Amino acid sequence: MPISGAFSPHTLTILCTYQCTAACKQCCFESSPSVKGRLSRETIIARIAEAKRSFLNLSVVVFSGGEALMLKDALFDSIAYSTSEGLMTRVVSNGYWGKTPKAAKSTANKLKEAGLCELNISTGKDHQEWVPASSVINAATAAADAGIFCLITVENEGENQDLINEILKSPLMAPYIESRTISVQSNSWMPFHDDAEERQQAIDISELRKGCDQIFGTIVVTPHDNLSACCGLTLEHIPEMRLGKNDGQNMESLYASQFDDFLKAWIHVDGPYSIIERVMGEDKAQHLEGVVHICEACSIMHKNREIRDALRARYHEFVPEVMTRLQVAMALRERSRHCVAAS
């Protein structure tokens, strides 16, 4: 069996739109109310249907953006369709629809009716200018009341953890956090513009050195109806992550095309941070100093002239080792999968 046959994405991410109710300064997509680009209801459902047909292991559909809830009925219909196909669903939102408890309840009930399994609310310092913590809390608690598990992700704020503490210590949140119907976590944050404020983040380099499970594990349909190999923060900054334009019948072949590219396998096994370390030797420090996110390292790896030249010149040295490690890991994973399925 070829390695490509052993892989099958488990997650389909639909980036419904680049448009957003907010216009955060450091947004990875530079989303705002004026940005164009969105998928129609018909296209979303067609892509879900094609992915379901093409990939046996597909189990989760994630609706994100931009702000996915701006699609309103088209989103609810797409969730309902996924549910009818036996797929789990997750929506990623900024929580703007929680201005009042009543408004939040109305939207949460529609999401529940469509069959939504999980709501993720992304927030952070920059978000606060557009979506206050009260909206986030209203949206999250309304979702939990409707029976939808909710995860609030707060971008790392640096030394001061005011926002996450405000959310965690809100009396409204306490019963939900205690019952684990709402979880709160902090995620590392990366800048996209040179005017970004400095944020002190304690980074565990071991986490940056890990391989990237997004590659081969997920596929992404973008608002321009392209298929992408990852759903990372810098996916739209790295043209190489774009596998091609969807035509309604080519999703499987676009996905399989990644396996001809050793770099994709290498990113999956070692991750971009380790790749830069290995290829650049003593020069690695100048490229990796201050890197706080694996997606940041991935962008640097793809865009820096010296690293690109070194990769092209030396990659063949790493092929036997990396492919052996990938083969062994996959063989172990396949064995576990078959044993669990048989038991």
Place this chain on the structure above:
Amino acid sequence: METDNKRRRFIQATVVAPLAVGAAGRLHGAPASVQPLSGASAGAERLVLPLANSGLPVAALTDLTKVSVLVESVLTDSSAANSFFSAPRSYFEAHGLDGSDSTLLDGSVAMLVALSAPAVKDALKNRNYTEFFDYMKAAGVFEPRDPSVLQSRIERIISSNIDEIRSAIGAQAETPLTPDQQAEFMAILKSSGTVATEEDLAVLAQVLKGDGGVTIAACSAMAACVVGIALLAVLYVSAAVAATVAILAAITISAAMMTAITVSGSQQPQLRSAPFTGQFMKLDPAAVRNLQRSYRLAQTTQDGELQLHALREAIREEVEAVLVSLSNLKLIEVSPGGMPLAIEAVTHYAYKAAGVPTSNAH
């Protein structure tokens, strides 16, 4: 700040694609969301490393069948296991695989080598999981870590929220809990949906108060307080993780457990709202990674008890770290020599609350 700016200028200066007009200030160029054709979109500029140009036979590099057979034989055939364990490098090379040091140090490969060791096979056969995990630590399958890191981080969380915790457990020593406070703690425990009961808590209290020699400053219902403080501290973990170690994605123990298999079809234990479920482990990413490796070992060996053993060890470590922290911060007082029994008692209560069966194995 200057270092940060310097670094940002360096990234900007070294990107391949020239920054688009009006894109001043972008560190990674213009995203396709606003400039669909930006960057090296096609052709020679696209960074692709074709396997076909690597000078090696692509079919062999990408075929899984041969490697699957090798893995299966090493895990199930003692003769193959012995050959592989005694000389993994030459075994790989004889099968057309890479046997370099980098390959042998890989996590999956190191795990396969360790699982082929006769001592490990014996440990699994005899259900001696302590020996099994000791071997894995020595073989480098698990990252070396210092348990005091977790304890000090837990202590820092409790310390930085100590006023709230004190107010939750009562303001003055020897003052019994008010009915409201008692109801609040009991509600936390009752809402857990776990199998631990009030009677369990009463038993725990007796153990702590009696042979454990534990007294809790400002709290008469000491067992409820220990458990309650732990639950309160868990609430602060998310913020503390952000301040202590930035995580890259949703590293949650509960998520790990969700995917941590149900080996042989066994059901996942109920873990919600139990005071100690491995949640504090998020404060030490190395501990999370080791726990995830334990689950991979359980999957590979199809031995669900391995997973439970790892979870029990995580719970025990959390309980110890929390109790030591509470003692250091004078929130509880433990008689000399009483700590081991207190840890033992709370650990067993935590197992029960988390729905983790007590082991009959080693």
